[in-house]
Structures are given as structure tokens and as C-alpha cells.
């Protein structure tokens with residue numbers, strides 16, 4: 001049994017066949033998915049799908065959506081959380097975080113705006129006692145600093161792609177690290193070394209569907225230019241990603257699945273498995 005701790009089933013890429021996509025993943029052994037909303041307009045969809053599929057959801061404003069966020073976006077989030085907090089499917093605040101990789105977010109005025117949104121959302125997580133699902137791109141130090149000031153009950157650093165030292169810092173903060181398609185690439189040597197050596201209680205699995213395709217779905221840019229479309233990443237890929245990580249760690253697949261499930265339950269304490 002597998003848990004996909006990060007899949008955007010509410011994304012437009014799945015609008016026409018989300019039921020079939022979820023069914024296929026369930027057949028592949030993905031018992032639960034966690035659907036992190038990325039902006040206010042998608043809160044109802046994430047909640048509706050999580051309830052329909054007996055999955056889980058999170059509510060938050062992703063740093064890449066801060067630019068387009070309405071003036072009252074944070075009030076909308078606070079209201080949605082107040083309404084959802086008694087919903088057993090709501091497990092976290094997310095996807096939130098900081099992104100200094102995107103050039104426009106690394107300069108003013110959006111730099112200050114994304115930092116403000118991040119801090120306010122951490123405060124909401126603290127207020128509701130919810131863990132957070134974090135997007136951290138070139139922002140580890142800033143996020144760790146914010147989390148020292150605004151204490152939340154842990155969370156997941158999704159699509160982790162940092163150094164061993166950064167991994168240690170997150171683990172010391174009580175966070176789990178999300179591993180997915182990125183570590184299926186031979187050339188991702190640092191990430192694969194980390195997937196191999198990370199303490200087993202720190203690891204959770206994710207697909208980030210429809211993004212971050214594993215290597216077997218990836219089409220190089222030359223092929224895409226020639227008209228071969230990149231295959232869509234879906235939660236059904238999770239068992240194969242998990243098998244790759246189990247192989248790197250030298251443990252049986254079942255053991256890895258069990259450990260990752262246990263870790264997911266521990267960090268997302270409301271998650272029902």
C-alpha cells in the first residue's frame with residue numbers, strides 16, 4: 001500500500017479524466033493521495049475531490065500564485081480553513097513556501113509579498129495546529145528562520161532537492177522530506193545519494209503529478225520539439241518510484257512502502273490510512 005503525499009489531482013491537466021486517473025492509481029496500490037491546493041480558486045475542487053476519492057487535501061497559496069492572488073486571498077484562506085478544520089480529510093496547510101528561483105519572485109515587489117504570504121500562512125497553520133506542506137526553492141535558510149519564529153507542528157518539504165546538511169536541518173526541525181520522480185534520473189547523483197542514506201524515518205513519497213515526471217515518462221526537448229508529447233505524470237507512477245528508491249536503499253519494496261506510510265501518518269497526523 002502506498003501514499004502519494006503530493007499530487008495535484010485538482011489541476012487542469014486532470015479535469016477531463018480525474019476519476020479514471022484516481023482509479024488507475026488505486027489499482028496500482030495508491031491507497032491515499034494528498035491534494036495540496038495552490039490558490040483560492042481551487043480550494044473547493046481540492047476538497048471535493050479529496051472527499052469523493054477518500055483522499056486528503058491541504059489548503060494554501062503557492063508562492064508561484066502569490067502574484068495573482070486577490071487582495072483578500074489570505075482572508076479567504078483563513079475562512080476556508082475555519083470551515084474545513086473539522087473536515088477529517090483536511091490534513092495540512094499547503095502548498096505554501098518561498099521560491100527565489102523564479103526571478104520575478106526574487107525581486108521586489110513580489111519578494112516582500114511572497115515572504116508576507118508565507119509568514120501569514122505559517123501563522124494560520126500554527127493557529128489551527130496543522131502541519132505544512134512546503135515548496136522550498138533556493139529558500140531553505142529563509143524558511144528555517146521563519147519556522148523558528150512561527151512554530152508549526154512539523155510538515156513535509158515537498159520535492160526535496162537540497163544537500164545532506166540541509167536535509168539534516170529539516171529533520172532536526174521535525175520535518176519529513178518528500179521524494180519522487182526527480183530521484184529516478186541517473187544524473188541526479190546528489191539526490192540519489194541522499195535517497196539512499198537518509199534516515200528511514202525522514203522519508204515520504206510523492207509524485208507531484210502532473211509535474212516532475214519520472215525518467216520513464218520524460219521526453220527530451222528535441223523529441224518534444226519533434227512533436228512527441230511528454231507523458232503526463234499521475235499518482236499511478238508512485239509504486240514504480242517507490243521501487244526505485246527501495247532499490248537505491250537496498251531494502252524490500254514492501255518495507256519501504258510500509259515505512260513511508262508510517263512516516264506520512266506521523267507527519268500528517270489527521271491522515272486516515
Ligand SMILES: [Zn+2]
Nearest residue numbers: 006008095208
Ligand atoms: Zn506541488
